[in-house]
Amino acid sequence: MVRVRFAHFSDTHLGFxxxxxxxxxxxxxxxxxxxxxxxxxxxxxxxxxCGDLFDAPKPPPRALWVAQRSFAKLKETGxxxxxxxxxxxxxxxxxxxxxxxxxxxxxxxxxxxxxxxLMHKDIFIGGVPYHSKHYSESLRESLRVxxxxxxxxxxxxxxxxxxxxxxxxxxxxxxxxxIPKNFSYYAMGHLHARITESFxxxxxxxxxxxxxxxxxxxxxxxxxxxxxxxxxxxxxxxxVQHVNIEPERELIRETVNAxxxxxxxxxxxxxxxxxxxxxxxxLDVKEGGFDKSGLHExxxxxxxxxxxxxxxxxxxxxxxxxxxxxxxxxxxxQINEILKExxxxxxxxxLAGMLFRSLSAGNEEQAxxxxxxFYKSMGGGT
Ligand SMILES: [Mn+2]
Numbered sequence: 412m413v414r415v416r417f418a419h420f421s422d423t424h425l426g427f428x429x430x431x432x433x434x435x436x437x438x439x440x441x442x443x444x445x446x447x448x449x450x451x452x453x454x455x456x457x458x459x460x461c462g463d464l465f466d467a468p469k470p471p472p473r474a475l476w477v478a479q480r481s482f483a484k485l486k487e488t489g490x491x492x493x494x495x496x497x498x499x500x501x502x503x504x505x506x507x508x509x510x511x512x513x514x515x516x517x518x519x520x521x522x523x524x525x526x527x528x529l530m531h532k533d534i535f536i537g538g539v540p541y542h543s544k545h546y547s548e549s550l551r552e553s554l555r556v557x558x559x560x561x562x563x564x565x566x567x568x569x570x571x572x573x574x575x576x577x578x579x580x581x582x583x584x585x586x587x588x589x590i591p592k593n594f595s596y597y598a599m600g601h602l603h604a605r606i607t608e609s610f611x612x613x614x615x616x617x618x619x620x621x622x623x624x625x626x627x628x629x630x631x632x633x634x635x636x637x638x639x640x641x642x643x644x645x646x647x648x649x650x651v652q653h654v655n656i657e658p659e660r661e662l663i664r665e666t667v668n669a670x671x672x673x674x675x676x677x678x679x680x681x682x683x684x685x686x687x688x689x690x691x692x693x694l695d696v697k698e699g700g701f702d703k704s705g706l707h708e709x710x711x712x713x714x715x716x717x718x719x720x721x722x723x724x725x726x727x728x729x730x731x732x733x734x735x736x737x738x739x740x741x742x743x744x745q746i747n748e749i750l751k752e753x754x755x756x757x758x759x760x761x762l763a764g765m766l767f768r769s770l771s772a773g774n775e776e777q778a779x780x781x782x783x784x785f786y787k788s789m790g791g792g793t
């Protein structure tokens with residue numbers, strides 16, 4: 412058995428322009444380039460990318476170019492890449508090609524339904540592209556087939572871009588009990604969190620993305636860091652080492668009492684002035700009696716030159732704790748992005764966002780008015 416070490420990363424979402432900001436798109440490119448540089452430095456035997464390489468199935472040319480340069484660098488260093496498609500970078504249309512196929516000559520090998528595995532020396536590497544919940548039976552079947560092929564080899568890896576019920580009970584496509592247990596390493600993508608657990612005879616690992624795609628990832632990132640994963644397959648159980656990539660810019664989340672907002676804003680301003688790059692600021696203002704527009708003006712006046720962007724959420728005193736949570740969550744800008752992703756349609760995502768907000772606030776009348784005017788504006792069709 413030869414000594415084998417590989418790098419595993421995922422969910423790089425190249426081309427994602429968070430909040431429509433050019434700077435955020437560039438942050439994702441830089442995170443990717445830094446990850447590749449660090450991987451090249453580590454000289455693993457091969458690299459696995461577990462889906463959502465791009466944020467969309469038709470990425471902007473700059474995203475394609477950044478990926479091309481990076482994969483060329485790995486090829487120069489003699490490090491081959493295996494990849495699967497995620498839900499973001501595949502078009503669910505017959506005969507469509509994922510953008511990753513462009514890098515075939517640079518040593519990026521896609522694992523597909525047609526060619527679901529390869530051997531790296533004596534290591535079996537299998538992979539399944541993302542399957543929506545609707546196709547979970549076919550996903551289970553693919554896993555069964557690969558599991559039986561892998562059973563002929565001492566060391567094996569399976570690449571999967573899915574959420575399991577254990578890691579994401581509210582929206583999963585795969586029950587953890589349905590995953591065959593005979594692989595040595597489960598290289599996962601899809602969840603934007605850093606997770607390492609024992610599973611079957613090996614380990615199941617979500618490396619998480621190097622850049623924060625959504626504010627929901629903030630806590631996990633603060634606790635565990637972000638980057639990619641290095642794996643040593645030599646022993647009986649894989650040895651997993653997470654490597655951090657320094658973020659391009661800070662993401663700051665702060666809670667402040669309305670009464671103390673001014674002092675807090677002054678303090679933040681001082682901190683931000685020292686930063687190399689303007690941070691993203693998420694400010695939760697709590698305890699009532701505040702004047703939202705006055706506070707907004709104050710933040711704009713004191714901080715707008717020192718942050719790339721800021722988002723403010725208000726939690727009022729009279730809100731019951733559960734209501735407060737709702738107000739906070741629907742103030743988050745990510746809701747619109749999540750809806751857009753789910754519905755694949757900007758107009759309907761906008762309607763869904765409006766309905767979500769008014770119905771969360773218990774305002775049915777407002778919701779029905781919004782729906783009515785939306786369909787009127789669509790020309791009264793179906
Ligand atoms: Mn993703």
